[in-house]
Amino acid sequence: NDIEKGTYPHYMLKEIDEQPAVVRRIIQNYQDENDELTIEQDVLEALKQADRLYIIAAGTSYHAGLIGKEYIEKMAQIPVEVHIASEFGYNMPLLSEKPLFIFISQSGETADSRQVLVKVKELGHPALTITNVAGSTLSREADYTLLLHAGPEIAVASTKAYTAQLAVMAILSSVTAKAKGIDIGFDLEQELSIAANAIQTQVDDKENMEDIAREYLAVTRNCFFIGRNVDYYVGLEGALKLKEISYIQAEGFAGGELKHGTIALIEEGTPVIALATQEAVNLNIRGNVKEVAARGAYPCIISMEGLAEEGDRLVLPRVHELLTPIVSVIPLQLISYYAALHRDCDVDKPRNLAKSVTVE
Numbered sequence: 001n002d003i004e005k006g007t008y009p010h011y012m013l014k015e016i017d018e019q020p021a022v023v024r025r026i027i028q029n030y031q032d033e034n035d036e037l038t039i040e041q042d043v044l045e046a047l048k049q050a051d052r053l054y055i056i057a058a059g060t061s062y063h064a065g066l067i068g069k070e071y072i073e074k075m076a077q078i079p080v081e082v083h084i085a086s087e088f089g090y091n092m093p094l095l096s097e098k099p100l101f102i103f104i105s106q107s108g109e110t111a112d113s114r115q116v117l118v119k120v121k122e123l124g125h126p127a128l129t130i131t132n133v134a135g136s137t138l139s140r141e142a143d144y145t146l147l148l149h150a151g152p153e154i155a156v157a158s159t160k161a162y163t164a165q166l167a168v169m170a171i172l173s174s175v176t177a178k179a180k181g182i183d184i185g186f187d188l189e190q191e192l193s194i195a196a197n198a199i200q201t202q203v204d205d206k207e208n209m210e211d212i213a214r215e216y217l218a219v220t221r222n223c224f225f226i227g228r229n230v231d232y233y234v235g236l237e238g239a240l241k242l243k244e245i246s247y248i249q250a251e252g253f254a255g256g257e258l259k260h261g262t263i264a265l266i267e268e269g270t271p272v273i274a275l276a277t278q279e280a281v282n283l284n285i286r287g288n289v290k291e292v293a294a295r296g297a298y299p300c301i302i303s304m305e306g307l308a309e310e311g312d313r314l315v316l317p318r319v320h321e322l323l324t325p326i327v328s329v330i331p332l333q334l335i336s337y338y339a340a341l342h343r344d345c346d347v348d349k350p351r352n353l354a355k356s357v358t359v360e
């Protein structure tokens with residue numbers, strides 16, 4: 001049964017472990033009879049007709065949206081804006097002529113997102129919901145739905161829904177690219193399978209993750225995540241996971257922004273988790289690590305095969321550069337999980353938080 005904890009102490013750990021299977025299940029669910037990746041024809045038409053996409057989401061789903069923008073723009077070459085639902089609700093930007101709205105929501109019930117959807121429908125614009133819950137409000141009220149096929153997510157802190165959102169948006173992007181005659185230059189299906197295997201290596205490395213949590217996060221008040229490009233967005237998600245369940249004050253920053261203020265917060269021993277999976281900015285992010293280390297920070301570098309340097313705390317298996325977020329988020333989830341355990345926090349039901357926020 002999908003929603004039994006079984007031998008797991010927490011739903012969160014079970015859901016983290018499910019991620020390789022979730023990615024593989026998504027590939028299967030989005031394959032046609034010739035095993036080619038596909039999405040429904042009417043969704044594809046809507047994507048092809050749009051001159052700009054507006055992604056609307058909250059929380060972890062918003063962080064997935066930031067990476068979704070990268071996927072859609074790089075593969076399908078459609079401009080994308082990503083907005084926090086609660087902000088968009090009362091501060092709508094000027095819209096393009098043929099907008100398509102994409103609502104990303106694990107539950108399909110988030111009130112802030114629903115309010116935007118209602119407004120968008122009043123204006124007569126098409127909407128697509130990407131959700132884990134078939135028949136949810138956001139799914140019923142949108143014109144189109146793509147499902148995450150992640151299975152029920154019970155832990156308040158979202159894990160497998162996030163990786164599922166990334167995988168589905170990658171598929172949506174590559175299928176749209178193909179329909180538009182754009183050659184993305186790689187086989188997404190194959191690269192997603194490689195990523196699923198890479199996720200497996202991370203969930204199999206729990207002892208190491210526990211060591212990192214103990215070494216860096218057992219007693220600290222705060223923790224910073226830095227990265228550039230998609231690593232920055234994954235850092236935002238890593239920081240959210242950590243604060244949600246361990247109550248450590250955690251913030252994600254773009255590497256280049258550090259010197260414009262944040263670096264003032266670095267003290268002796270402040271943990272800084274740096275993601276270094278992007279070749280084009282590898283030297284820059286390593287420069288940032290040196291800057292914080294020189295001011296006393298205790299850096300933990302998470303890099304990838306091919307870009308690794310001596311002293312990196314964790315080296316991820318090599319995956320396609322666009323898909324690194326699907327893999328690099330896994331150690332961040334696990335490190336947060338073990339940090340929360342060390343600090344005796346209620347991992348599955350953190351204080352003050354709800355799984356889905358159905359009020360404004």
Ligand code: G6P
Pocket residue numbers: 058059060061104105106107108109110113156157158353354355356357
């Ligand atoms: C709540 C949850 C988060 C989640 C957010 C958006 O705040 O605690 O984990 O990311 O809602 O939820 P949704 O279901 O719309 O993805």
